[in-house]
Amino acid sequence: MGKNIIEKIWDKHVVYQEEGKPDLLYIDLHLIHEVTSPQAFEGLRMNGRKVRRPELSFATMDHNVPTKNLPTIHDPIARNQIETLAKNAEEFGVELAGMGHPDQGIVHVIGPELGLTQPGKTIVCGDSHTSTHGAFGAIAFGIGTSEVEHVLSTQTLWQNKPKTMEIRVEGELSVGVAAKDIILAIISKFGIGVGTGHIVEFTGEAIHKLSMEERMTICNMSIEAGAKAGLISPDQTTVDYIRGRKHAPQGEKFEEAADYWLSLASDEDATYDTVRIIQAEEIEPIITWGTNPSMGSGVSSNVPTQADYEDESDKAALRKALAYMGLEEGQPLTSIDIQHVFIGSCTNSRISDLRAAANIIKGRKVHENVTAIVVPGSHSTKKQAEAEGLDKIFTDAGFEWRETGCSMCLAMNDDVVPAGERCASTSNRNFEGRQGAGSRTHLVSPPMAAAAAIAGHFVDVREFVKETV
Amino acid sequence: MEPINIVNSVITPLDRKNVDTDQIISKEFLKRIERTGFGQFLFYHWRFDADGNEIKDFVLNKPEFKDSKILVAQDNFGCGSSREHAPWAILDYGYNVVIAPSFADIFHNNCFKNGILPIKLTEAECDEILAKGLEKPYMVEVNLEAQTVTCEDGGVYHFSIDPYYKETLLNGWDEIALTFKYEEQIAAYEAKRIAY
Numbered sequence: 001m002g003k004n005i006i007e008k009i010w011d012k013h014v015v016y017q018e019e020g021k022p023d024l025l026y027i028d029l030h031l032i033h034e035v036t037s038p039q040a041f042e043g044l045r046m047n048g049r050k051v052r053r054p055e056l057s058f059a060t061m062d063h064n065v066p067t068k069n070l071p072t073i074h075d076p077i078a079r080n081q082i083e084t085l086a087k088n089a090e091e092f093g094v095e096l097a098g099m100g101h102p103d104q105g106i107v108h109v110i111g112p113e114l115g116l117t118q119p120g121k122t123i124v125c126g127d128s129h130t131s132t133h134g135a136f137g138a139i140a141f142g143i144g145t146s147e148v149e150h151v152l153s154t155q156t157l158w159q160n161k162p163k164t165m166e167i168r169v170e171g172e173l174s175v176g177v178a179a180k181d182i183i184l185a186i187i188s189k190f191g192i193g194v195g196t197g198h199i200v201e202f203t204g205e206a207i208h209k210l211s212m213e214e215r216m217t218i219c220n221m222s223i224e225a226g227a228k229a230g231l232i233s234p235d236q237t238t239v240d241y242i243r244g245r246k247h248a249p250q251g252e253k254f255e256e257a258a259d260y261w262l263s264l265a266s267d268e269d270a271t272y273d274t275v276r277i278i279q280a281e282e283i284e285p286i287i288t289w290g291t292n293p294s295m296g297s298g299v300s301s302n303v304p305t306q307a308d309y310e311d312e313s314d315k316a317a318l319r320k321a322l323a324y325m326g327l328e329e330g331q332p333l334t335s336i337d338i339q340h341v342f343i344g345s346c347t348n349s350r351i352s353d354l355r356a357a358a359n360i361i362k363g364r365k366v367h368e369n370v371t372a373i374v375v376p377g378s379h380s381t382k383k384q385a386e387a388e389g390l391d392k393i394f395t396d397a398g399f400e401w402r403e404t405g406c407s408m409c410l411a412m413n414d415d416v417v418p419a420g421e422r423c424a425s426t427s428n429r430n431f432e433g434r435q436g437a438g439s440r441t442h443l444v445s446p447p448m449a450a451a452a453a454i455a456g457h458f459v460d461v462r463e464f465v466k467e468t469v
Numbered sequence: 470m471e472p473i474n475i476v477n478s479v480i481t482p483l484d485r486k487n488v489d490t491d492q493i494i495s496k497e498f499l500k501r502i503e504r505t506g507f508g509q510f511l512f513y514h515w516r517f518d519a520d521g522n523e524i525k526d527f528v529l530n531k532p533e534f535k536d537s538k539i540l541v542a543q544d545n546f547g548c549g550s551s552r553e554h555a556p557w558a559i560l561d562y563g564y565n566v567v568i569a570p571s572f573a574d575i576f577h578n579n580c581f582k583n584g585i586l587p588i589k590l591t592e593a594e595c596d597e598i599l600a601k602g603l604e605k606p607y608m609v610e611v612n613l614e615a616q617t618v619t620c621e622d623g624g625v626y627h628f629s630i631d632p633y634y635k636e637t638l639l640n641g642w643d644e645i646a647l648t649f650k651y652e653e654q655i656a657a658y659e660a661k662r663i664a665y
Binding site for chain 1: 502578645
């Protein structure tokens with residue numbers, strides 16, 4: 001019987017196995033940022049421990065960094081955290097793309113850009129959206145700070161082998177439907193707990209037609225489906241993306257690596273513990289209306305009503321979510337006015353996301369009631385966008401063009417949505433208070449966010465394009 | 470970390486599903502570089518209003534639960550962000566045990582690194598405990614060694630737990646020190662590791 005890619009990669013990384021214990025798993029790449037690492041380095045220092053393989057770790061600063069008025073950081077506690085990472089990286093010999101470094105950016109954007117992210121690797125980071133790197137056919141998952149410390153000291157982790165799940169997207173996507181809509185549709189159809197205890201492989205025609213950046217958007221939000229990790233078997237698209245990148249193998253070594261990477265794809269007769277199937281044709285642009293990522297619906301529908309649910313606890317969850325969001329049952333999604341637009345985050349801040357949004361707003365103006373910002377995923381993405389003139393399109397329309405960082409996705413810096421106001425956001429979480437205490441987040445794709453910025457309320461981007469061309 | 474075995478306490482019934490780590494510890498409190506001191510910020514925006522006043526009817530603010538060591542919730546507890554500040558806040562506030570029908574994977578792992586016992590009971594069992602805890606202060610005794618939750622009215626629930634993590638919690642082991650014993654295996658793996 002064939003093996004799936006999850007089993008293939010896992011088996012290649014087991015350092016030690018014993019009945020009654022988790023597997024001791026080797027970690028090929030450890031990404032580090034300023035918020036979840038200080039206590040780990042402090043632990044090493046207190047115990048007189050070293051970093052076992054500093055060359056297998058790479059650090060950057062993203063969560064806390066300001067996106068305007070650089071290089072000053074006004075918040076002294078944030079500044080301390082950033083300085084602490086710089087100090088720790090130097091003391092323990094870990095490569096750092098710090099503030100102002102040309103390689104700096106959101107950790108899940110720069111890993112792939114720099115060619116650090118490669119098929120077949122085990123990749124961890126003290127951040128749940130590490131699942132992003134699974135787009136390359138890697139087992140990539142978020143860990144806590146104690147595990148960060150464990151990886152730094154031993155380059156391994158004790159891990160119980162998760163179950164495997166296939167989520168197959170059959171058929172072809174309709175025009176105007178984005179990768180973000182696929183993953184939001186999967187989460188709203190199957191629920192935010194569907195992947196718990198599993199690593200998910202996304203398969204099917206619609207998935208393998210996607211670009212690498214679109215695949216990253218899908219895998220990024222595997223965690224919002226509860227999965228430990230999400231991945232996609234490598235194919236020629238994967239190999240072509242990695243070729244020539246800074247940390248990728250070069251020359252003959254690259255060809256050798258490419259053969260190895262392609263050999264990791266799931267065998268045709270591979271099986272999974274669980275299989276879920278969704279038809280691409282049934283997916284339309286999605287808008288979330290609630291306070292977790294499964295609370296989303298197609299743009300042509302209405303906010304659900306209690307009658308749509310059988311279970312009393314689901315009815316209660318709906319009432320609670322709508323009370324927080326300030327929405328009425330049965331209200332059309334396109335009737336929701338917005339005051340903020342955020343294009344950015346590890347989900348949707350790559351060059352193709354910026355192009356897709358710019359394409360919608362070109363020659364138009366942001367609605368007078370809306371404040372809109374674009375935060376590119378990395379310095380290098382920002383530079384590329386500027387070379388293409390995208391920054392001009394955004395600023396001419398009335399968007400603010402910012403420096404890179406996690407920014408308004410989690411609002412640890414000054415980029416905050418005020419209480420009671422709504423944001424059409426290309427990020428990944430619409431939890432209560434995520435973008436600021438009392439803020440109301442609606443998750444959408446970059447084109448949907450761009451169209452909402454112009455209209456001042458949600459619109460079906462497919463109609464919007466037709467009407468205004 | 471501190472070993473854990475028997476915990477006797479009134480339960481705190483947090484009757485919600487999908488409690489995410491953003492609610493457990495909000496991002497404005499993640500800037501500290503220590504592991505301690507997060508308890509004061511636990512469930513901050515559920516405990517306090519915009520002016521910093523206690524929200525009286527939120528369960529953690531009720532006087533009968535002030536010394537509780539056992540938190541009981543519904544499905545998918547700890548979903549979302551990987552922030553270990555969430556279990557740090559739970560522990561620092563005074564909870565050693567969280568009972569729920571299911572936990573998000575990263576949060577579940579993080580508990581074991583900090584001496585918090587996450588117990589999975591069935592949805593029906595959690596509903597029973599929650600219902601009783603919401604009615605009046607309700608005592609239970611958790612016994613990790615025996616893998617039981619014994620309720621004040623005599624009901625006993627059994628739970629399963631990974632034997633490795635059970636040992637780790639019972640002994641309060643430092644996992645890194647344990648892993649150092651496998652140095653030979655790690656070095657042998659590194660000698661043959663595939664790397665490009």
